[in-house]
Amino acid sequence: APWRLMMSLTPSRGCLLDLPWEDILVPHILCHLPLQQLLSLQRVSKSFQSLIQLYLANMRCFDSSQIGPAIPRAAFINLLKDNEVLQQLALQNCSDWLTDRELLPVIGQNHHLHQIQLKGCAQLSRHALVAISLSCPNLRRLSLAHCEWVDSLSLRSLADHCKVLEAVDLTACRQLKDEAICYLVQKCSKLKSLSLAVNANVGDVAVEEIAKCCPELEHLDLTGCLRVKNDSIRVLAEYCPKLRSLKVKHCHNVAESSLSILRSRGVELDVEPPLQRALVLLQDVVGFAPFINLQI
Numbered sequence: 001a002p003w004r005l006m007m008s009l010t011p012s013r014g015c016l017l018d019l020p021w022e023d024i025l026v027p028h029i030l031c032h033l034p035l036q037q038l039l040s041l042q043r044v045s046k047s048f049q050s051l052i053q054l055y056l057a058n059m060r061c062f063d064s065s066q067i068g069p070a071i072p073r074a075a076f077i078n079l080l081k082d083n084e085v086l087q088q089l090a091l092q093n094c095s096d097w098l099t100d101r102e103l104l105p106v107i108g109q110n111h112h113l114h115q116i117q118l119k120g121c122a123q124l125s126r127h128a129l130v131a132i133s134l135s136c137p138n139l140r141r142l143s144l145a146h147c148e149w150v151d152s153l154s155l156r157s158l159a160d161h162c163k164v165l166e167a168v169d170l171t172a173c174r175q176l177k178d179e180a181i182c183y184l185v186q187k188c189s190k191l192k193s194l195s196l197a198v199n200a201n202v203g204d205v206a207v208e209e210i211a212k213c214c215p216e217l218e219h220l221d222l223t224g225c226l227r228v229k230n231d232s233i234r235v236l237a238e239y240c241p242k243l244r245s246l247k248v249k250h251c252h253n254v255a256e257s258s259l260s261i262l263r264s265r266g267v268e269l270d271v272e273p274p275l276q277r278a279l280v281l282l283q284d285v286v287g288f289a290p291f292i293n294l295q296i
Helices: 002-008 021-032 035-041 046-057 073-080 100-108 126-135 152-161 178-187 204-213 230-239 256-264 274-286
Strands: 061-063 088-090 115-117 141-143 167-169 193-195 219-221 245-247
Touching (some): 035 046, 073 100, 100 126, 126 152, 152 178, 178 204, 204 230, 230 256
Parallel strands (some): 088 115, 115 141, 167 193, 193 219, 219 245
16 A cells, blocks of 8 residues: 555655655555545654645645544635645535635635535635636536535526536535526536435426527436426436436426436436335335235
8 A cells, every 4th residue: 555655664765755746646646545545644743744735835636524424614724725736625524614715815825726525514605606607617526415505596606617527416405496596407418417305495486497408418416305396307308318217206287297208318317106106105004925925
């Protein structure tokens, strides 16, 4: 393992630190070590500390979960203060304390980000999303699940500036209504994955606009969107030939009459056909019943 290699090197065999840092160590060796081990390596010597600081400044991917179940605020600031080349940023483990004050400097100096994960970061504000939209024109994947601070104005800013978005998770962003979703998909027609789950404000108008504007759509999550009905599901089936999965559990106004079209095409659905559901319920009621064939 690279870690054992580092610690086993002796002066007689040559010093690891004599290898070119920027050409060899940073891009080809340190990148294979867990971030938590790299941080521990800083304590070996001042030279190793300088090496790790160089690595952190050139790191392309930062995932807070690699450090542990929770990362302290001061550690987060120190780790990313010199980095201007991040491409992926995942901060779900920072949700307890992350605010605009900590996030905005990182976003402001990293213009190459194409993937950002902010799931559950409830203490941010709409200014965070505006900053992302202005600083990250090449953004492709964005998770804002359970970020209830997302509003229509900040989403419009995202749509205006991040035209190459392919995946957006807006689960439980309950301020958003049909109009905001329509604006997003009109501007971001390359979307392949979209989650609008757990939002009772989303209805047929938004789903039909998604269908007509996003021909590349492969995954759509409408779980708990109570206003969605059969008509929009039929439009989805008509306009989205690449659709691979659709979640409509707890959409009580969506029936098999519209889902059967997608089911016949092999689209993965999270609700079973009515007969299958009935047999499962019957089996639950009567207990084990070998005469019931669930493959009917």
